Amino acid sequence: MREVLPELMRWWEAGETVGVATVVATFRSAPRPAGASMLLGPDASAVGSVSGGCVEGAVYELAGEVVTSGAPVLERYGVSDDDAFAVGLTCGGILDVYVEKVSRETFPELGEIAADIEAGRPVALATVIEHPDPAVLGRRLVVRPGEPLSASLGSSRMDDAIHDDALGLLATGSAATLTYGTDGERRGEGMRVFVWGFAPKPRMLVFGAIDFAAAVARVGSFLGYHVTVCDARPVFATASRFPDADEVVVDWPHRYLRAEVEAGRVDARTVLTVLTHDPKFDVPLLEVALRLPEVAYVGAMGSRRTHDDRLERLREVGLGPDELARLHSPIGLDLGARTPEETAISIAAEIIAGRWGGSGEPLAATTGRIHGEE
Numbered sequence: 001m002r003e004v005l006p007e008l009m010r011w012w013e014a015g016e017t018v019g020v021a022t023v024v025a026t027f028r029s030a031p032r033p034a035g036a037s038m039l040l041g042p043d044a045s046a047v048g049s050v051s052g053g054c055v056e057g058a059v060y061e062l063a064g065e066v067v068t069s070g071a072p073v074l075e076r077y078g079v080s081d082d083d084a085f086a087v088g089l090t091c092g093g094i095l096d097v098y099v100e101k102v103s104r105e106t107f108p109e110l111g112e113i114a115a116d117i118e119a120g121r122p123v124a125l126a127t128v129i130e131h132p133d134p135a136v137l138g139r140r141l142v143v144r145p146g147e148p149l150s151a152s153l154g155s156s157r158m159d160d161a162i163h164d165d166a167l168g169l170l171a172t173g174s175a176a177t178l179t180y181g182t183d184g185e186r187r188g189e190g191m192r193v194f195v196w197g198f199a200p201k202p203r204m205l206v207f208g209a210i211d212f213a214a215a216v217a218r219v220g221s222f223l224g225y226h227v228t229v230c231d232a233r234p235v236f237a238t239a240s241r242f243p244d245a246d247e248v249v250v251d252w253p254h255r256y257l258r259a260e261v262e263a264g265r266v267d268a269r270t271v272l273t274v275l276t277h278d279p280k281f282d283v284p285l286l287e288v289a290l291r292l293p294e295v296a297y298v299g300a301m302g303s304r305r306t307h308d309d310r311l312e313r314l315r316e317v318g319l320g321p322d323e324l325a326r327l328h329s330p331i332g333l334d335l336g337a338r339t340p341e342e343t344a345i346s347i348a349a350e351i352i353a354g355r356w357g358g359s360g361e362p363l364a365a366t367t368g369r370i371h372g373e374e
């Protein structure tokens with residue numbers, strides 16, 4: 001929804017009616033992820049995409065029918081590789097697309113949700129996309145951390161189950177279609193709910209304004225992180241040297257990190273890369289970082305000799321075995337990297353492997369599901 005939200009809000013605020021088609025589930029090699037949206041505007045224009053062009057025509061026609069009837073529809077596109085050309089999905093993938101009519105009357109909460117997204121406040125939207133009772137189909141819950149629900153899908157059992165699961169998706173800012181019994185039973189079937197988790201971008205804190213940091217910032221931005229480069233030396237920490245960073249901060253790294261923690265801007269999704277390999281910066285910084293209760297990744301650059309020296313210095317300031325075990329050093333996976341760009345890829349690969357539980361082994365040397373279980 002993010003990519004079409006400005007246009008959607010322009011029409012919504014003007015009191016217009018819009019057809020909204022959203023990918024709610026994908027199977028096999030589907031071209032767009034869950035959450036991708038296309039709008040049918042009141043001027044008959046199409047905004048956004050649900051399939052990269054494969055089935056847009058069919059979805060456009062369906063959106064027109066939904067706007068006219070007012071009844072939401074869940075449609076599946078793509079069956080198999082053999083007949084993919086017939087249905088339009090030349091990649092052989094399968095998409096479930098939910099199409100609904102959106103206006104101030106049908107979706108009065110949209111304005112507040114859009115304001116939350118714009119301000120970076122976490123909010124999740126849960127929509128019933130399949131249910132045997134037509135009266136339940138299309139109902140929504142808006143979930144915000146620490147706030148009670150202001151509406152109901154029809155029963156407290158439904159509300160409680162979806163509220164808890166929506167908070168879980170919100171923690172990662174992800175989207176998913178969840179299946180329940182018709183009254184919210186977790187092991188049942190009959191009701192499907194699409195949950196959008198809108199959360200601020202996860203943060204990547206890059207310490208050390210060196211050439212490797214520029215490459216790490218570029219890769220981090222590509223992966224969807226909000227990237228901050230921090231260094232105590234103003235001559236090196238400049239925006240012109242790090243055009244891919246969202247911000248460049250001149251401060252002592254440990255002092256900056258401590259301030260960000262106290263301000264609540266470091267969480268379980270935050271990754272920290274320490275690239276200075278200078279004890280006067282590294283040790284105070286890692287002393288703070290490795291004592292944090294929740295961060296996704298802490299990695300430090302340096303040779304094996306530097307790593308051993310760093311560990312000894314960290315032990316001297318009181319860090320124990322469990323805290324030191326959280327440190328990824330020397331940083332990155334063994335890709336044989338030489339250049340800053342190659343090193344940045346090896347660091348990113350280690351971060352991704354840690355996030356999803358990957359082994360770091362070549363896929364050709366492994367068996368089973370490529371993507372594992374989420």
